[in-house]
Amino acid sequence: MSGALLRAEALRVAFADRARKRPFRSAPRVEVLHGGDFAIHAGEAVGIVGESGSGKTTLGRALVRLLEPAGGRVVFDGTDITHAPEPTLRGLRARMQMVFQNPLASLNPRRTIAASVAAPLVARGERAVRAPVLAALERAGLSAVLAGRYPHQLSGGQRQRVGIARAIVTRPDFILADEIVSGLDVATQAQILDLLRTLRREMGLALAFITHDLSVVRVLCERVVVMRQGAIVEEGGCAAVFAAPRHPYTRRLLAAIPLPEVDDAWLDAAEPDADAA
Numbered sequence: 085m086s087g088a089l090l091r092a093e094a095l096r097v098a099f100a101d102r103a104r105k106r107p108f109r110s111a112p113r114v115e116v117l118h119g120g121d122f123a124i125h126a127g128e129a130v131g132i133v134g135e136s137g138s139g140k141t142t143l144g145r146a147l148v149r150l151l152e153p154a155g156g157r158v159v160f161d162g163t164d165i166t167h168a169p170e171p172t173l174r175g176l177r178a179r180m181q182m183v184f185q186n187p188l189a190s191l192n193p194r195r196t197i198a199a200s201v202a203a204p205l206v207a208r209g210e211r212a213v214r215a216p217v218l219a220a221l222e223r224a225g226l227s228a229v230l231a232g233r234y235p236h237q238l239s240g241g242q243r244q245r246v247g248i249a250r251a252i253v254t255r256p257d258f259i260l261a262d263e264i265v266s267g268l269d270v271a272t273q274a275q276i277l278d279l280l281r282t283l284r285r286e287m288g289l290a291l292a293f294i295t296h297d298l299s300v301v302r303v304l305c306e307r308v309v310v311m312r313q314g315a316i317v318e319e320g321g322c323a324a325v326f327a328a329p330r331h332p333y334t335r336r337l338l339a340a341i342p343l344p345e346v347d348d349a350w351l352d353a354a355e356p357d358a359d360a361a
């Protein structure tokens with residue numbers, strides 16, 4: 085794992101027990117991530133897959149230190165950030181950004197698009213934000229016209245592009261994307277995945293892509309990590325894992341990828357009708 089841009093060793097995360105009605109200081113904590121090892125190299129794209137509740141988001145949030153781990157270590161570019169204080173993290177956040185599943189929830193409804201995208205720059209004390217914000221919007225495929233609009237005035241795909249623009253505005257080395265295409269229709273999903281591929285190439289980004297959808301990983305990532313019940317159960321190159329999954333759970337996940345529903349022959353036959361209509 086040496087030379088990794090970001091690496092986690094024996095990472096454990098515990099939450100206060102939700103079932104407890106009254107949060108006593110001694111409330112028992114429930115461990116939901118049990119000793120995860122993870123590494124990503126500069127410029128690499130790694131898929132983190134597993135069914136809902138398997139701990140993908142928890143691992144991701146611990147990796148970028150939105151959560152403080154209960155055990156283990158997180159090292160970003162040689163700096164141990166496992167228990168780094170907020171000022172240290174603020175400095176590093178420009179280099180590791182996150183795009184969230186639900187852009188409507190992660191964008192402030194009362195802020196213009198420009199203000200949302202500028203937020204990471206403002207957070208690190210930059211005053212001249214106009215040029216980098218417009219550049220990030222353009223890179224994310226958004227017209228400068230949208231800069232003065234509000235999140236509710238945009239389509240779902242456009243809002244997710246705003247999330248991406250905000251994540252790239254500081255020119256980070258690493259982006260964690262958590263289920264960012266899950267709420268979008270298939271055509272918009274394909275456009276967003278295409279954008280991520282382009283950004284990786286142009287900006288040399290390392291990308292951790294969390295998804296429950298293995299077919300997305302196949303088009304975007306070189307490596308895949310499979311999670312189940314708070315543990316990493318399989319890991320390897322996408323080609324190898326998809327061709328010969330070792331863990332029975334991975335085999336089940338792969339079997340669950342829906343086959344394309346389009347029947348080409350039927351489409352050809354249907355086309356003249358469509359023209360006539």
Ligand SMILES: Nc1ncnc2c1ncn2[C@@H]1O[C@H](COP(=O)(O)OP(=O)(O)O)[C@@H](O)[C@H]1O
Pocket residue numbers: 099100102116134135136137138139140141142143
């Ligand atoms: N803030 C929290 N407090 C208590 N339990 C949580 C919290 N966040 C997640 N969990 C629990 O941790 C487990 C893993 O959740 P999560 O990381 O969100 O899974 P995934 O992203 O794979 O769906 C689940 O059992 C979930 O209920």
Ligand SMILES: [Mg+2]
Pocket residue numbers: 140141142263
């Ligand atoms: Mg999740």
